[in-house]
Amino acid sequence: MKRLSLVLLILLLTALAAPALADNDQCLMCHQAMEETPVQAHQNCMVCHQDGAEEHLSNPRAKPEPVSDETCAMCHQPNDDFKAISAHTMGMECANCHLIHDE
16 A cells, blocks of 8 residues: 555656656757756756746747745745845845856
């Protein structure tokens, strides 16, 4: 019974991951340079670029929403101390300092 549950879980996870992988392949058809960046080692394009990405896939002139602090915080612990004590962070997002595709 446990083995069957494990097999079903693996099949379910594979089925759920397939559309995201397909979307990533679609992204890399035009954005080849992104494939060479270290961020690709642990992410899929759609993890960060989910808002507006579907429209961008069908209409490349439509730009996806910029990556927000909330998007970064889905995987990374927010650094509230930095934001609280640093006056220069007013209105800035994580991506202003952390060049996501160049890290």
